[in-house]
Amino acid sequence: MKNIMSLLLLATAMEMAAVSITSPNGAFLLNVDVNAEGTPVYSLDYKGKPVIKSSRLGIVTKETDFTKGFHIAGTDTATVDRSWEPVWGEYSTVRDHFRELTVDLKAEHPERALTVRFRLFDDGLGFRYEMPVQNGSNYLTVTDEITEFNYTDNHKLYAIPGDYDTDEYLWSETTFSGLEDALKNYHRHSEAQRAEGLTVQTPLLIKTTDGVYINAHEAALDGYPAMLLDVDPATYSMKSHLVPDRLGVSAYLQMPFNTPWRTLIASDDARDILSSQLVLNLNEPCKIEDTSWIKPMKFMGVWWEMFTGNQKTWAYSDDHLAKPGVTDYSKLTPNGRHPANTENVKRYIDFAAANGIDGVLVEGWNEGWEDWASYRKNRQFLFDKPYPDFDLPALRDYAKEKGVKLIMHHETAANAADYELQLDRAFQFMKDNNYDAVKTGYVGAIIPRSEHHTSQWMVDHARHVIERAADYQIMVDSHEAPRPTGLCRTYPNWLAQESARGGEFESMGGNPPSHTCILPFTRLKGGPMDYTPGLFETRMSYYNEGKDSQAGTTLARQLALYMTMPSPMQMACDLPENYERFPDAFQFIKDVPVDWSDSRYLEAEPNRYITVARRDKHSDDWYVGAITDENARVAEIDLSFLPDGKYEAKIYEDAPDAHWKDNPQAYRIRTVKVKPGQKLRQPLAPGGGAAIQIRKL
Amino acid sequence: MKNIMSLLLLATAMEMAAVSITSPNGAFLLNVDVNAEGTPVYSLDYKGKPVIKSSRLGIVTKETDFTKGFHIAGTDTATVDRSWEPVWGEYSTVRDHFRELTVDLKAEHPERALTVRFRLFDDGLGFRYEMPVQNGSNYLTVTDEITEFNYTDNHKLYAIPGDYDTDEYLWSETTFSGLEDALKNYHRHSEAQRAEGLTVQTPLLIKTTDGVYINAHEAALDGYPAMLLDVDPATYSMKSHLVPDRLGVSAYLQMPFNTPWRTLIASDDARDILSSQLVLNLNEPCKIEDTSWIKPMKFMGVWWEMFTGNQKTWAYSDDHLAKPGVTDYSKLTPNGRHPANTENVKRYIDFAAANGIDGVLVEGWNEGWEDWASYRKNRQFLFDKPYPDFDLPALRDYAKEKGVKLIMHHETAANAADYELQLDRAFQFMKDNNYDAVKTGYVGAIIPRSEHHTSQWMVDHARHVIERAADYQIMVDSHEAPRPTGLCRTYPNWLAQESARGGEFESMGGNPPSHTCILPFTRLKGGPMDYTPGLFETRMSYYNEGKDSQAGTTLARQLALYMTMPSPMQMACDLPENYERFPDAFQFIKDVPVDWSDSRYLEAEPNRYITVARRDKHSDDWYVGAITDENARVAEIDLSFLPDGKYEAKIYEDAPDAHWKDNPQAYRIRTVKVKPGQKLRQPLAPGGGAAIQIRKL
Numbered sequence A, B: 001m002k003n004i005m006s007l008l009l010l011a012t013a014m015e016m017a018a019v020s021i022t023s024p025n026g027a028f029l030l031n032v033d034v035n036a037e038g039t040p041v042y043s044l045d046y047k048g049k050p051v052i053k054s055s056r057l058g059i060v061t062k063e064t065d066f067t068k069g070f071h072i073a074g075t076d077t078a079t080v081d082r083s084w085e086p087v088w089g090e091y092s093t094v095r096d097h098f099r100e101l102t103v104d105l106k107a108e109h110p111e112r113a114l115t116v117r118f119r120l121f122d123d124g125l126g127f128r129y130e131m132p133v134q135n136g137s138n139y140l141t142v143t144d145e146i147t148e149f150n151y152t153d154n155h156k157l158y159a160i161p162g163d164y165d166t167d168e169y170l171w172s173e174t175t176f177s178g179l180e181d182a183l184k185n186y187h188r189h190s191e192a193q194r195a196e197g198l199t200v201q202t203p204l205l206i207k208t209t210d211g212v213y214i215n216a217h218e219a220a221l222d223g224y225p226a227m228l229l230d231v232d233p234a235t236y237s238m239k240s241h242l243v244p245d246r247l248g249v250s251a252y253l254q255m256p257f258n259t260p261w262r263t264l265i266a267s268d269d270a271r272d273i274l275s276s277q278l279v280l281n282l283n284e285p286c287k288i289e290d291t292s293w294i295k296p297m298k299f300m301g302v303w304w305e306m307f308t309g310n311q312k313t314w315a316y317s318d319d320h321l322a323k324p325g326v327t328d329y330s331k332l333t334p335n336g337r338h339p340a341n342t343e344n345v346k347r348y349i350d351f352a353a354a355n356g357i358d359g360v361l362v363e364g365w366n367e368g369w370e371d372w373a374s375y376r377k378n379r380q381f382l383f384d385k386p387y388p389d390f391d392l393p394a395l396r397d398y399a400k401e402k403g404v405k406l407i408m409h410h411e412t413a414a415n416a417a418d419y420e421l422q423l424d425r426a427f428q429f430m431k432d433n434n435y436d437a438v439k440t441g442y443v444g445a446i447i448p449r450s451e452h453h454t455s456q457w458m459v460d461h462a463r464h465v466i467e468r469a470a471d472y473q474i475m476v477d478s479h480e481a482p483r484p485t486g487l488c489r490t491y492p493n494w495l496a497q498e499s500a501r502g503g504e505f506e507s508m509g510g511n512p513p514s515h516t517c518i519l520p521f522t523r524l525k526g527g528p529m530d531y532t533p534g535l536f537e538t539r540m541s542y543y544n545e546g547k548d549s550q551a552g553t554t555l556a557r558q559l560a561l562y563m564t565m566p567s568p569m570q571m572a573c574d575l576p577e578n579y580e581r582f583p584d585a586f587q588f589i590k591d592v593p594v595d596w597s598d599s600r601y602l603e604a605e606p607n608r609y610i611t612v613a614r615r616d617k618h619s620d621d622w623y624v625g626a627i628t629d630e631n632a633r634v635a636e637i638d639l640s641f642l643p644d645g646k647y648e649a650k651i652y653e654d655a656p657d658a659h660w661k662d663n664p665q666a667y668r669i670r671t672v673k674v675k676p677g678q679k680l681r682q683p684l685a686p687g688g689g690a691a692i693q694i695r696k697l
Helices: A002-015 A179-184 A270-275 A342-355 A392-402 A416-432 A456-471 A503-507 A515-521 A555-564 A576-581 A583-591 B002-015 B179-184 B270-275 B342-355 B392-402 B416-432 B456-471 B503-507 B515-521 B555-564 B576-581 B583-591
Strands: A019-022 A028-034 A040-046 A049-056 A059-061 A071-084 A094-107 A112-121 A124-131 A139-145 A148-150 A156-159 A172-175 A199-201 A204-207 A213-219 A227-232 A237-242 A251-254 A261-267 A297-302 A359-362 A405-411 A437-441 A475-478 A494-497 A569-571 A596-605 A609-616 A622-628 A633-638 A647-654 A667-674 A679-684 A689-696 B019-022 B028-034 B040-046 B049-056 B059-061 B071-084 B094-107 B112-121 B124-131 B139-145 B148-150 B156-159 B172-175 B199-201 B204-207 B213-219 B227-232 B237-242 B251-254 B261-267 B297-302 B359-362 B405-411 B437-441 B475-478 B494-497 B569-571 B596-605 B609-616 B622-628 B633-638 B647-654 B667-674 B679-684 B689-696
Touching (some): A019 A071, A019 A112, A028 A071, A028 A112, A028 A124, A040 A112, A049 A261, A124 A213, A139 A237, A156 A179, A172 A179, A261 A270, A270 A515, A297 A342, A297 A405, A342 A359, A342 A576, A416 A437, A416 B416, A456 A475, A515 A596, A515 A622, A555 A583, A555 A609, A555 A622, A555 A689, A576 A583, A583 A647, A583 A667, A583 A689, A596 A633, A622 A633, A622 A679, A679 A689, B019 B071, B019 B094, B019 B112, B028 B071, B028 B124, B040 B261, B049 B261, B124 B213, B139 B237, B156 B179, B172 B179, B213 B270, B261 B270, B270 B515, B270 B596, B297 B342, B297 B405, B342 B359, B342 B392, B342 B576, B392 B405, B416 B456, B456 B475, B494 B569, B515 B596, B515 B609, B555 B583, B555 B622, B555 B647, B555 B689, B576 B583, B583 B647, B583 B667, B583 B689, B596 B633, B622 B633, B647 B679, B679 B689
Parallel strands (some): A297 A569, A359 A405, A437 A475, A475 A494, B297 B359, B297 B569, B359 B405, B405 B437, B437 B475, B475 B494
Antiparallel strands (some): A019 A028, A028 A040, A040 A049, A071 A094, A094 A112, A124 A261, A139 A251, A204 A213, A227 A237, A609 A622, A622 A689, A633 A679, A647 A667, A647 A689, B040 B049, B059 B139, B071 B094, B112 B124, B148 B237, B156 B172, B156 B204, B199 B227, B204 B213, B227 B237, B596 B609, B609 B622, B633 B679, B647 B689
């Protein structure tokens, strides 16, 4: 093909015609061309109608302009159909089936070359820039990327504000024309920098006026900053907005370099957005040779009791002048409100051991929590200095004896530089003490001070941490890191990330029931989220007299989240005593797997409802989760996915009078016989949900 | 004293009188007061005449102003006379004798407190700010320090331009009024940022119109940026100019915090500037408990043959697309011009072993030298990946068998962040391979990109590297790091630093003979310099046909530098074959110690000449070094420092017709009998010198 194209080029010189490909199933048609200015452009049709109108492609660098003056110097196409087996996930096998179009662009005066590689799947499009060694320079300094996504109408948008440092926002359901007003409702996080202009983050969800759902995101973000989207509501267009460092540069690139993939998952069936593996497919295969040590897990945490306030603290002492590595902590006066103490941690270990929970996370175990002056000092936490009341050797031995894994916590206060300095020591300390998973945190403004949470340097940092962790056979659950783009395929020790407004916000203003009905359409397309489900006591006044809010959920819905928010590192977030109050409901958390061999999205509408069935990776048991927004609903659960046989379904459901606000703990558990093909009509309370365990008889 | 002062305060309220102290020998008088605006001021007299007129003190922070509104709330004085024994240095014992004045300043609206601690020595003044916990804030963000040094006349200045990134400049001998013109002669280093305005660096040397020599510098720079000096030639005044980060902040401070000491060494005898231990005295005592592993050394290097050009390279391959950690270097085509290869390194080891040289430094041994794109990529060098032609295990064993230590090279390309990430691995790799000293390098613009070479973060970085090195019992010779301020007392594994224009510049334009006549008055007051003496072949065309310059030195002078530029990590910089051409002169390098029990400065005038005698720490042998500028000179060497006895002096001197430019290798070696009290008249050629070994008979 390449040779033929070369001949064609000789014949037609600068006049090479536009090229197009269709997806394997014919649903998508991609056109690529170069416009009168020599700017590469593409457009995308779905089922015969345009979803992306002619949109420009290109990159702006300090050295050279990669947006104009190009002609198509050659193209190549290929069809690929292959499959791969994730270490963990929603499916035991993932099919990677696409048609590929590679467009080589050339320009003169000065000489430039740029390749755009498109992969058109049955469920959408991915494309990336491939920058070969340029004449005279191996290095480029990127200041902008002009990639456009020109939509066709005043579509519905499900969006959060563009921000260089945080994605912990509630989602707005709005339209192009309503976006500006919608974004006015967000207050700025004190230490985060919102992007200027009308800017949103990815993953972004769009529902077209024709009823087509589109998830816009990126895949394999590595060596490049995260992409936000500038929105022009007048033309319904969006343009890539690369997160810059604080000195105004977005990326320092060494040629040859491939950008992340820009992705559009699209379908007129909302369930296809949820089941799509497009983002994972565009990531590189697993780079870790021996993955036997990577083990999905459930865990509890000495965390919620601090997080909900009520005087309990991560800090051991109230001496806010204490300096880790300088102060002798054994001489400080303990504040007596420090849950990360030996006795309390043992209580969690006991509970986990008694209930088959694999791990116990302990926050506030190490020196450095006496104040929270992140950014204002160059060093804050030490990752190998336990507090005096946290008897690490004793707890290590106790946990081992009980068959429970302690999970380390590395809060960096966003001082990534300090973390890198300590990284080997921190991980060695973990291995020396039998830890094999860590929750990392980056709360605050980033150090190095030139950086943002999602600028190129921090994207690199995140990968370094994951790679270094893999060297030590450590699994990672990262909080406040760049939102995931499927890198967990390449580094499956990256079990989970936060990177969105998680369950913790139930203690900071609350998450409406709709919140977990949009996250699977948006944030989760990049990878699993450590959302921390399992909240049984939803009245915040229970934890803290000063708070009168309550979580936007019924108790039964919390069980459903284990299926609708799948993660190989899944928390049971509540306190042991709250689980002891509801042992029959807690049985579901004990039983539910965290790794799946198959998944079937049965019903879905963004921000409204999701019903999903998943098969345990290690048995033939199926688990169904169904959730709704603040409106009651009857989920239609079509059991045709079950193979022939007789089954028993144990249904954890909202009681008839349940309501997230007034009666969240009203649930029922019933067991019924079910069979393949049967349709269950499952009522869900306002803000409610249902969790069903289906076992073959 | 404090109590009496408190009573006084009650009586006089805001009207506490000025306070003054004198140095133990009475030569200095220090006055401290608060002016009408409530700004603390000080002045300094020497032998009855002012050297510093009333000069303001204070710090500007984003949160509060520490420059105005103060009154003296209390003072305290003390006299201290003690001594300490350095691990290595110019003296086996150092006397630390001073009168101390502590001035507690208070201000209201808002409430502020600031202490200034002055130490007045017989050879000068040191003072620092001590910032206690402030009402309401433990943290301050420093944007300026207004410390003034108001001189009295149009004094002579020996200065280099203020720069945030480099101090590798030739020195200007000028005056306040001539400074502006003098600084115009400097071209800007491409990747360094010169300070705006009329700014110079410290250590700065001043010679007053009265003939008083003053070295202005700082001591114990830690947790704070380096200090430059803004110069106002109209008023003969200087003001501290703190190096900012690239976002405009100079320091993030956690209270309580003590700034570095601002130092003024002063005397009407130039020799007192050279012998002063004031900067070391103001540093904290040694923090390393076991110092038995810290061993002064002489070393050679596989370095000069690359540095002088002539096609030889640090890089193994010319494939400038090679990426460390990605590329398989064993498959690259070697360029055949790579001296850091096993065979060549063995040749250096053989030579070192045969001549009692302790160590061999090898540069260009590790992956990453294929291009020099520092700053443009986030990762460059790997510190545990030897090149394919550098057989590290074989060389490790060979060096051990020969009793020679290999010295590691860590060039970071100024990517301090990357170095921190690799630090533990790099040091562990060194210990695993029997290395116990490292030369570090920071050529280029700093990453983190928010930083300069001498901004606070990099000052902290330097200390972290030294501390981490001490953990692994590794000695450090740092290049392109913040210039020294005596921290080698506290961390004696910090054997040497470059931090000035070194001998390497003989291959990049040359150093005039006067250069090494000013460095001991300026740069060396902070600590030893890795100047790399021992250059026997001074014609650059010898190394590289394309170069016609030559070093500003005779051969004999190079021997004298071992005394006039003392360092516990002292290089013999030339190629083995050049030493083999002059074996009788090389004998001096083989003999000369690198650690001393006593030092006597016999003659000195900045930029003109220095004559110094030093006693070997491990014998009763004395060594004299004498150097002159481009003018011939007769050094008067008064041997009264010798204890009673008969001595033999082996004199390595310029031949009568020697001249740095026309006849640099004309030297003579003669042995004469000498006795205490005798005065030797030792001729020195233009750009020449003499080295004398004196042994008791």
